[in-house]
Amino acid sequence: MPDVIFYRDDALPFLEAKYCTRSDLTYQKHFHEEYSIGLIDEGETSAWCDGTMYQVEAGKVISFPPHMLHACHPMSLTSWRYKMLFIKQDWLKQLGPRELEQLRIPFLLEGEKNQYCQRLINQVMDSLSLGEEPLVLESAVVELIHALVNSDSDDLEHSARNSHEQKYIGRILEYLHAHYTERVMLEELEKAVGISRFHLIRLFKKGTHVPPHAYQNLLRINHAKAELAKSRPIADIAAETGFYDQSHFSRAFTKIVGVTPQRYASSSR
Structure with a gap:
């Protein structure tokens, strides 16, 4: 596997993701055109941002506004992994003035808010690498931005x-x-x-x-259960319900129902 990978989805041109495991990279002062959000998976780094030095350990989320100078210097050359999301400014213009203003400062998150954003970043990366549908991806990015700009992300619940x-x-x-x-x-x-x-x-x-994509999946799975009970081919049901292939359908079905579509079909007879 390459030590630096970039992920993109043509349906979501506002988003790019980067996964890095290369431990000898020490970045010079630079900035991005996009809003950037990073998650340290392993290792620790000294992160210089607009004249301030931050210590960022594994599990921490840090973000940088567009055009803000920053630089990262990993503390160890043996264990270093991080993820980075880059979100274009045009997409963020849909936010209100207060939220946009808050995104103009860097964040180093703590506590429950950090854990919540960590989970969403991982969800975006996993969805991109698996080729999940755009609704899944964009919903997670929207939730992530909401969590960053709101003092209490629990209001989502x-x-x-x-x-x-x-x-x-x-x-x-x-x-x-x-x-x-x-x-x-x-x-x-x-x-x-x-x-x-x-x-x-x-x-x-x-x-x-639940977010819209999760509700949509529940509708799909419930429809699939009814069709599986009729002994129809699993591949046909997967395509009919909107899953991009049979393995994707099987994973989603098992998460909700607790058994594979094949096992569910055989027990329905």
């Missing part, structure tokens, strides 16, 4: 009771029920519902406790 909010949640549910077998994009949901994707993801998760 609270129930929505406002009737105005429920109206939008109902529209999202209606769209997903009508299009769950399709390759749904956040841009399409945004147009169908009439609110920004940043507000949409936050609102839907508040009201249903």
Whole structure:
């Protein structure tokens, strides 16, 4: 495996990811055009950022605004692994003025917020490397940005009771029920519902406790269960329900149902 890998998805041109295991890289002062968010998987680094030095150990998330000079100097040349996400500014312009202002300062996260963002970064990287659908990827990036700019990321878990909010949640549910077998994009949901994707993801998760892509997968799996009970070919059901191949379908199905599609089908007869 190469020691530096870049991941991209043509459907999401605003996003690029980097995975590095090369321990002899010491970066000179530089900046990125994009907003960049890093996660140290292994090792420790001295990170210089706009005149301030930070010590960043394994498990820590650090971010840099566009055009802010920074440099990293790993403390060990034997164990060093990190992930980096690069998010283009045009995509971030959909945020409100307050959130954009907060992204103009660097972050070195702590505690539960760090753990929450760590999980989301890993989710984005895993989704990119596995070729997951754009809705999965962009939803995770939206959640990550929300977590960075909000002092309390736990508000994503609270129930929505406002009737105005429920109206939008109902529209999202209606769209997903009508299009769950399709390759749904956040841009399409945004147009169908009439609110920004940043507000949409936050609102839907508040009201249903899962992001849109997870709800869409549940609809797909429930449809697949009904079709498997009819003894139809698994490959046909995987394609019909919108999974890009049979192995992807099997992984998703097993996570929800607890057994593989083949085992479920054989026990349904």
